[in-house]
Amino acid sequence: MGFLIVQFLTGLSDASGLFLVACGLSLIFGVSRIVNFAHGSFYMVGAYLAYYLIGYLPLGGLSFWASILISGLIVGLIGILVEVLLLKRLYRSPELFLLMGTFGLILVIQDLSRWLFGSEDLLGPRCPGLDGSIDILGTLLPQYDLALIIIALLILLAIWLLLNRTRWGILVRAATEDREMLAALGVNQSLLFTSVFFLGSFLAGLGGALQLPKGGADLLMDLNVIAGAFVVVVVGGMGSILGAYLAALLIGELSAFGVLVLPQSTLVMMFLIMAVVLIIRPYGLFGKGKSGEYEYDEKTSAPIQPASERLKLAGLGLLLLVLLMPLFAGDFQLVLMIEIAILALSSMSLYFMMGPGGMISFGHAVFFGGGAYAAALLVHHLNTPMELALFFAPLLVGLLALIIGWFCVRLSGVYLAMLTLAFAQICWSIVFQWSAFTGGDDGLLSIWPSDWASNRIVFYYLTMTLCIGGILILRHLVFTPFGYTLRACRDSALRVDSIGINLKRHQWFTFALTGFFAGLAGSIYVFSKGSVFPDEMAIPRSFDFLLMVLLGGIEALSGPVIGSAAFIWLHDLISRIHFWQLILGSIFIFLVVAFPRGIAGFLDNRFGRIFSNHIGPRA
Amino acid sequence: MLAVNSLNTFYGKAQILFNLTLAVQAGEIVALIGRNGAGKTTTFKSIMNLVPAESGKISFKHQSIYHLPSYKICKQGLGYAPEDRRIFTKLTVMENLEAGKQPPRRDFKPWTPEQLFELFPNLAEKRHQDGGTLSGGEQQMLTIARTLMGNPEMIILDEPFEGLAPMIVKQLARTIRKLKDQGVSVFLSEQNLNVARLICDRAYIIHRGSIRHESPIDTLSSDQYEKYCSV
Structure with a gap:
């Protein structure tokens, strides 16, 4: 008693x-x-x-x-x-x-x-x-x-x-x-x-x-x-x-x-x-729900425009540069590029959810880390070859995202974001505490690519194919009827509801899609590193992805890619300094104050005209 | 007292007000008459800087209030009761009044809740009820009472009679005339000419974002009204 x-x-x-x-x-x-x-x-x-x-x-x-x-x-x-x-x-x-x-x-x-x-x-x-x-x-x-x-x-x-x-x-x-x-x-x-x-x-x-x-x-x-x-x-x-x-x-x-x-x-x-x-x-x-609240400012962002001809040309040039990179870049640069591509795909999927989808996730690492763990577990327990692991892991994460999404889309705004955090934390705890199956804190080691892909340059091209492919698919989706509907859902849930669109189902599908592509990124990641630890699913990882998206700016489609590159470059540059967090934090604070639309938004503001189809002032 | 000159206001890219010019003198009750979407609410919100204007001049008591923070405009003695009432639903009637309270003005007897309850008897018995539980008419009275707690020299009322039962309209109209007697100038918007005739001294007709007609209410003909305001 x-x-x-x-x-x-x-x-x-x-x-x-x-x-x-x-x-x-x-x-x-x-x-x-x-x-x-x-x-x-x-x-x-x-x-x-x-x-x-x-x-x-x-x-x-x-x-x-x-x-x-x-x-x-x-x-x-x-x-x-x-x-x-x-x-x-x-x-x-x-x-x-x-x-x-x-x-x-x-x-x-x-x-x-x-x-x-x-x-x-x-x-x-x-x-x-x-x-x-x-x-x-x-x-x-x-x-x-x-x-x-x-x-x-x-x-x-x-x-x-x-x-x-x-x-x-x-x-x-x-x-x-x-x-x-x-x-x-x-x-x-x-x-x-x-x-x-x-x-x-x-x-x-x-x-x-x-x-x-x-x-x-x-x-x-x-x-x-x-x-x-x-x-x-x-x-x-x-x-x-x-x-x-x-x-x-x-x-x-x-x-x-x-x-x-x-x-x-x-x-x-x-x-x-x-x-x-x-x-x-x-x-x-x-x-209390939103009903009691007075909607005093409806923030509408400028609609996302398809890339102009010039911008497409610039993108093509960049793509060519990426493809030719192994000709002149050293091993270290290639490793860095692989990491950038993987994180860019993952943050692109988060962007898809946050930008067009209008849902903020604080737990994106659950999908990324989930993909890494799904692939690693397939290899570790079932001796699955890399090709199959890369195929099944994203599907498994997509399934996980369907389960998590089913709960999350019932909410919106900060509440939704917190629920994603909760699910991420639950999954992290499972991975962390179930050491017999997941290796717990020690992680899973020796997850290497198949022989044909173990050469760095081959793996580089494999990564680029999958990641750039994934990014382009997500980009394309923004301009399909599905993408339009999604943006409509974000801008006015009520109006969308009244014209007979099932908002929740669209958001639910977005979760699955996000999960799939983040899972793909995660599964490539585990093969590039050879190991996976619970950190990949933890809260700081989720914040990393958020920062990449925010760094790039959520009003521009190229944002997540630019953001990921900037993040890794910054991280690599300053993590050798003693008080690097102080510098990184100050940079973030400076960025949000100086560029309230993110880097990509800033570039668009300053140099958007150069890439625009029309000459003259933009409406 | 209140002078608006060549006011231009936009919502995003859409221009709502075009070179709008008007003036309200001390001790007047002036109506801004126009149909839905004519720009009445935007005019008021621009004056209060709740929707910042693009260009123009606004002065109150010979001092510019253009682009001044809303709270400073209120402190100058310009009160505002919005069309959609915007009662604090989770605050009681008394607390709503407290939220509107401002220090007393010189040469001006400050309003007390008790005086306001005399003016709006319906509110008196509900003083400890949450604002959200009041009826539409009671909420309208509470909005006005709350604004009066700021001891304004002029009060802007955006469609105060909208959606009220005829009985309540008459009661409110009497109350607004009483305000004038106590030295508060009133600038209100209205869609219905008959209601405006009930209380106003002078009227502006607004159509598509600019003033089309101005005259004392007695000489405002139905034709003038029909021209811009008939549906």
Whole structure:
């Protein structure tokens, strides 16, 4: 009995920790519609700051709590800085650019923390006065766990009062509904946004500082915590603080007890809960659908144009260059080109889903890594020759995409994106934990091409044929009736629905198509590398693909190819430098601020006329 | 008080307003009459900079408000109640009023919720209900009341009578006349000449994005109206 109570309280304490990270994120999203990827980084910085402050503050027993509060405030100020200097410039850009900007922030903060705080994992100090355990019917529970439960409840109450009993709260809630109207009523939204961002960041820093005695501080915290925070926010309903608390509770308790039944379920549990909740309640426990929201700005992008004659000629020239490359390029360049082609196909498939398909995926690596694993498993367990593996692996991934897509297309927007992340994480956990079948963390080794293709130049041509072929097929599809319908679905779901088009089925098919081509890319990839590891399916990999697409720009068809090339080139160029993440992150931030339409969009803006069929000003 | 000069506004590539010019004096109730798609709402949104104009001049109390952020325009004393009401549905009536509240203006008695409830008795008993639960007519009153909480010197009402029952139209018309008595100028849009005659001093007829006719409401003939506004 005592064990069950302690297990329950442990679950509650974990839930409190989750809530502390998630509530700030939810608050910020609710008002500004910003999905702040860097929220986990703020959390990490809060933990580090508290660690050092506790050491320096000469306040005795008080210094612990004072440090936590000060850390939260400092992180809040950092939040203001970020909002004013970076995010304000991006409010008018497409949502994806905000994502990319905040993702750049993750990289920058990651390296700055490494530089400031060192890369060693820090063990958290104990909380003075609360460092013991209490005995509950024979089982021990740390006192600090109880303290966290109470603190989380107090913060929940404080936020509730702030939102429901103050003028500031009324304005914040009004802003979540209709920002434009609020401006017409004389409210300076800009200031309101900044204040919300301050509070959200403050809560993140506070959360990080508060969990210091439990988890310490390390450089992996940012990404570790952000996925969980997103799940909580989405399950609770974006923008709902009470929802976030209940979601955290649900996840905390189900995980605490799920582990007793199924010890292997730790990594999957959270994402499984999210998948189930989103299928039953697409907008989360307390979330409201779009119906209550005023559609104040319908962002329409310029329609994609088929390439002009000149542009086609330029493409042909590029193709010729690629084909002639083995004549003059060294081995290293060929390897680089192979990687670029593979990633270009994969990011092209993601582009197809995001651009024409209008569905953002945070879990694209599940298809890419899935293809790599499908091929590797076929070779490893069934001794399948490369040719057959390259044929069957994409089909298997296409099938997987059909299953995942069936769930995902029921949602839209950020919710859909989060569900893709959940499925990717579930698949990753399976691969990671089922080591008997997949090799687990050690991966699968010795997956080499057939003899005839083992020559580098032959493999180069094989890769180019498959990848360029795949890219051209996807490109072609954009200009078929299927592609037109898909874009219509993206631009106005309602109108498409009313003229008798089955929107969901088109999106579902897009998932399968995306999966197939990403799977093809993944299966070639595994033969080019000779091995595959769970990393290929993990969250950072998904972000890589997102970055490639964003780097190229989502308004141009050539975007993913240019983006992949730029990404690999950049990565290769700067990964040898010590603080390369800082540089990469700064480049991303610079890019989104300077080129809000991506590189390809920028090129089109500047030099589009040269490649246009018509001379003279473009309409 | 409000002067608009040669205003041109686009939605994307489509021009909606063409050299639109009009003026509203202090203490007037002026109607902007036109049929659907004539550009009434766009005119108002351009004035409030909710849809930024391409070119032109807009001044309020002899100061340019052209391309000023919307919230600053409101703070100058120009209130706006949109056509589609845009009540904050998840806020109560009282909270909606609070959201519209602005500091009092000099030489001007600030509006309080209690005064507004006298003006709009229907709202009084629903003060703690969510905005989303109100009827169409009540929402319309709440929009106006919410805008008045900003203590405007002039209020823009975009089709305030649209979709209201005849009884409510009369009640609202009386209320708007009362506003004038209290020193608030009113600039409203309307499709129906008879309704406009009920309360307005002067009228502009807008057609295809520019002003085609201007006269005191008494001398505005049905023919003039029919010419541009009959369907």
